Amino acid sequence: MKPTDSELEILxxxxxxxxxxxxxxxxxxxxxxxxxxxxxLKFMQLMHEKGLLTRDETARSHTYTAAVNxxxxxxxxxxxxxxxxxKGSASTLVMQALGNHKATxxxxxxxxxxxxKLTK
Amino acid sequence: MKPTDSELEILxxxxxxxxxxxxxxxxxxxxxxxxxxxxxLKFMQLMHEKGLLTRDETARSHTYTAAVNxxxxxxxxxxxxxxxxxKGSASTLVMQALGNHKATxxxxxxxxxxxxKLTK
DNA sequence: TTGTTTTTACGAAAAACTTCGTAGTTATTT
DNA sequence: AAATAACTACGAAGTTTTTCGTAAAAACAA
Numbered sequence: 166m167k168p169t170d171s172e173l174e175i176l177x178x179x180x181x182x183x184x185x186x187x188x189x190x191x192x193x194x195x196x197x198x199x200x201x202x203x204x205x206l207k208f209m210q211l212m213h214e215k216g217l218l219t220r221d222e223t224a225r226s227h228t229y230t231a232a233v234n235x236x237x238x239x240x241x242x243x244x245x246x247x248x249x250x251x252k253g254s255a256s257t258l259v260m261q262a263l264g265n266h267k268a269t270x271x272x273x274x275x276x277x278x279x280x281x282k283l284t285k
Numbered sequence: 286m287k288p289t290d291s292e293l294e295i296l297x298x299x300x301x302x303x304x305x306x307x308x309x310x311x312x313x314x315x316x317x318x319x320x321x322x323x324x325x326l327k328f329m330q331l332m333h334e335k336g337l338l339t340r341d342e343t344a345r346s347h348t349y350t351a352a353v354n355x356x357x358x359x360x361x362x363x364x365x366x367x368x369x370x371x372k373g374s375a376s377t378l379v380m381q382a383l384g385n386h387k388a389t390x391x392x393x394x395x396x397x398x399x400x401x402k403l404t405k
Numbered sequence: 406t407t408g409t410t411t412t413t414a415c416g417a418a419a420a421a422c423t424t425c426g427t428a429g430t431t432a433t434t435t
Numbered sequence: 436a437a438a439t440a441a442c443t444a445c446g447a448a449g450t451t452t453t454t455c456g457t458a459a460a461a462a463c464a465a
Contacts, residue, residue: 169451169452169453170369170452170453171452171453171454172452173369173370174369177372186412187412187413188411188412200454201454201455201456202411202412202455203413203454203455203456203457204453204454204455206412206413206414207414207415207453207454207455208453208454210413210414210415225411225412225413225460225461225462226411226412226413227412227413236381239370239371239377239378239381240381240385242366242370243370243378243381243382243385244385244386246362246366246370247382247386249290249293249294250293250359250362250363250366251359252297255382255383255386255388256386256388256389256392256393256395256396257359258359258363258382259379259382259383259388259396260395260396260399261356261359261360261363262363262367262375262378262379262382263375263379263396263399263400263403264399265360265363265364266364266367266375266376268375268376268379268403269376270404272376273376273400273403273404274404275376275380276376276379276380276383276400277397277400277404279380279383279384280383280393280396280397280400283383283388283393284390284393284394284397289421289422289423290422290423291422291423291424306442307442307443308441308442320424321424321425321426322425322441322442323424323425323426323427323442323443324423324424324425326442326443326444327423327424327425327444327445328423328424330443330444330445345430345431345432345441345442345443346441346442346443347442347443
């Protein structure tokens with residue numbers, strides 16, 4: 166279960182908005198970048214074959230649903246990324262992420278809370 | 286400046302050990318996985334062309350050096366990754382990373398320190 | 406009912422990435 | 436000196452990922 170970048174784009178749309186047709190997903194993606202309808206269609210068909218999406222074919226325009234959980238998927242990707250980009254050092258990654266991506270005070274507080282839990 | 290996974294493998298060797306020949310890098314990689322000498326050679330030649338590595342050709346066996354900084358490169362990769370996998374939410378990534386990759390108490394303390402600095 | 410739009414399925418080209426074989430050259434060993 | 440080993444350069448094949456065009460079927464509009 167290692168979705169490619171394009172597959173992730175689509176998963177994000179479905180995770181955020183729930184089940185959708187190819188048309189809906191394509192319209193959504195189209196807001197951010199140039200992408201042909203059949204390109205989106207093909208991706209979603211492939212993702213269906215791979216088991217990344219399920220689909221309801223009762224209507225002529227099929228409705229697709231994410232078949233993989235967002236948190237789990239992100240965790241898998243993160244594991245791989247920590248390995249390839251940070252040689253397994255998660256704490257280095259965390260510090261880089263904290264250092265250069267501004268988080269809101271709320272988020273920082275939440276992270277601190279988690280940190281407390283881990284430390285105790 | 287977007288090294289591929291294979292290129293990253295090589296950069297990690299050079300970052301960790303300093304300048305090296307193809308033979309040295311290949312021996313290093315060979316410890317972890319099956320990889321032909323000319324495969325490593327080709328990668329390093331391509332990376333040289335791309336400007337990822339510099340090389341000293343005075344000796345017959347060329348010595349290659351990483352031409353890109355480790356922290357900068359990781360930051361770039363991280364930015365891209367936060368975008369594609371976490372839709373820009375660095376704090377979600379940080380929490381997932383903290384949650385599932387055990388960090389040592391020392392590392393957690395270091396992270397807390399950084400957090401303090403960011404919060405003040 | 407005839408033409409237009411919408412949608413799926415299929416195939417395949419294009420691009421990016423990985424991997425290695427071969428040829429030629431230079432060094433080393435016997 | 437001849438054989439062997441080490442290296443570079445080059446080309447190309449194999450994979451994976453991205454992107455569409457076209458055809459056929461179904462729905463809709465005139």
